[in-house]
Structures are given as structure tokens and as C-alpha cells.
Amino acid sequence: MKQTINVTRSSMPGFEEYCEEIRGMWDSHWLTNMGVKHHELQAKLTQYLGVDRLELVTNGHMAIELSLEALGLTGEVITTPFTFASTTHAIVRCGLEPVFCDIDPKNFTIDVNQIERHITEKTTAILPVHVYGNVCNVEVIDEFARKYNLKVIYDAAHAFGVRYKGEGIGRFGNASCFSFHATKVFNTLEGGAVSYGEAGFGERLSKLKNFGITGPETVEMVGGNAKLDEFRAAMGLCNLRHVNSEIAKRRLVAERYRERLADNPWLQLNLVQREVISNYAYFPIVIHENPLGVDREMVMRRLASNEVYARKYFYPLTSEFSCYKGQFDSEKTPVAKEISRKILCLPLYADLSLEDVDYICNIILSCKK
Ligand SMILES: *Cc1c(COP(=O)(O)O)cnc(C)c1O
16 A cells, blocks of 8 residues: 655654754753753854854744844734645734735736835835745845835745855845755754844843843843754754755756656746756646646545645635734735635645656646546
8 A cells, every 4th residue: 555645744864863962951950941962062063154144043924023023013914825724924023013014926926016015104024934944035125114114024934055146045134044954855854944134133142032031140132932942953953964965956856857747737836946046845736727627636536545644724814813803804815815815725745755746647637636
């Protein structure tokens, strides 16, 4: 019998390798609060991601919340509803108001042609998402930020290791928030980081992540707790050794999908962006109306009946969540709404075999009503 294929599978180092990495903790008994593993991972990731500065945190969500807080924002934040719950929730949980801008139909990131009409007196920031690792139009966003004096925080949870015009993606905007959740391209089980340029912002961030404590008897800020512990930092150090070969394997999987699924006008594949080095984080397909009568629900059902579990990622839009009932109108972001109803993320992980990719593509291509 064929084994179940899930949409993703977490990368793990060898068992022995991890044991070796954590061995020292049985001597030091230093388990958290910015120990040696934390510092080592911080330095290595700063280098790997090609950024100036980087703060580790307990997960990608807190990376966003603390960044919003450290920038001292008020009022409205322009963002998109085609994202994971975290992006919108972070804005709301910080007492700010999300203002939803529509997305580009080709790369699913914020449509920069529509940002300006959402800017009001109350706008203080833009929070765009590098969806699926696709790079937002960082140049135009940067221009708006300067022109209207806005801060820019990127949700870079999907964009680990992505480069644009030779630069680390985390160099753009005031802050970029990465997630190292188990399902992401690079993981520390749970974990995350904020990359940034301005030293003062980093100081506020590091206080906020540890209760605002700055000395044995001094507490300068009303902070929370978002520290990354030593066991998870150790997992990161191990996974970082293998991440390049993991991404190379993901690339082969993505290229096979592309080869097999190209030339079907009703299947829209993710745009290959110029001057971008991708991390092959996801393989989304948009299933447009077609003479075969095939739609997303049918493809998903056929795959599931063959033990292949694709995911409706992102559906519903965050603006359609029941916790936001009555607050937003998803008709005002028609592209995001349409894409969320037609998109499906296919299984993609480093160890997915090309035979399995063929198996999945054969199921998709044989769908008809
Ligand atoms: C995973 C993810 C997050 C949150 O990251 P966690 O590490 O799970 O807290 C935020 N935004 C997007 C787009 C994500 O995919």
C-alpha cells in the first residue's frame, strides 16, 4: 500500500547529531535566557540570511507582535488578508487596525498599485507578506514608506534564505519577521527571528522579549516573554548545517511539478520571479475554470482518496474569520477572495521523491467531471 503523503514533512537532523549538540547542557545546566547556543545561532543566522542585525524569538508570531510594539505604532496598518492568521492577529492584538489591500493575481503579494488609496491620516505602517517566499515589490513599498513617513514590517515567515538582487530578503523595510516553525523551510521546532537595521529598534526588541529586564534590579519596559531556549537553538544549529541541501532537494521537487503541470492553461503555477533566489517553500496551484469541469474541491478530494493531502493555503481569508465577523468585507479584496477559493498547495518537502511527484501529478491531470 502506498504511504500517506502530507503537504509537508519537518526537516530533522540525525539523532546523534542533535545529541552531540545538546551534550554540553548537561554540564552547564544553562537551558535558556540567551545561552551559548542562542548566541551561536544568532550569529550564524545573521550571516546566512545576509542581514545586518537579527534577534531570535520564540516563534514567528511573536516576531511580528514585538516588532509592531518596538516601533511604537498606533492607528492603521495596511496589510493583506491572503495570509496565515498570525499576520492579522498580531496587528489586532497590538491594538492596531488592519486595513486590507488586495493582492497581485500573479505572485499573491500586496498589490502595490492599490496601496496608496488605503493611506489615511491614521496610517502608520505597512505589513506586507512575502507569500510562499515570493518577494513583495520592495522598491515601491520603500518609496511609499519614505513619501508618507510609514514604517514597513515584512512578514517573511515563508521567505527564509530568499535573496533579491543578491541581497538577503531580511534587509528590506524596518523589520522582517521569520518563522522557524516545524513546518517551515528551516525549523527550530518552534522559533523565529526579526532582522532589522536600526540598533535602537533591536534594543527595544531584546527588552520586550525578556520582560523589559535590563539588569538585576532594573526593569525598563513592560515586556513579555519571547525567548528562544537552548534546546531549540541547538536544533537550529543542526538544521542550519543541512538547509542548503534541503533547499536543493526542494528545488528538484518543485521543478518536477512545474515540468509535469505546465502547458495546462487552467492550472496557474506560481510565478518565477526575476532576480529572486527562491527557497522553494511551497508549490501552490490555482485551478481556474475549465471545460473539464474540474475545480479545487474535486482535485483535493481525488488526491485525498489516494492518500495525498494537499492544503487550501490560504483559505479562508483572514478577513473572513469568524472572530472578525462583521468587521471587514472580503468583497473589497476581490483578487484575494478569488485566489483563496481556487488555490491549493501541493505536497512539497525535501524528501518527497520524484516518483511521488509524478504520482500526484497523474492524479491531478486525470481529473475530470
Ligand atoms: C508560520 C507563519 C507565521 C507564524 O509563525 P509561527 O512561528 O508559527 O508563530 C506568520 N505568518 C505566516 C505567513 C506564516 O506562515
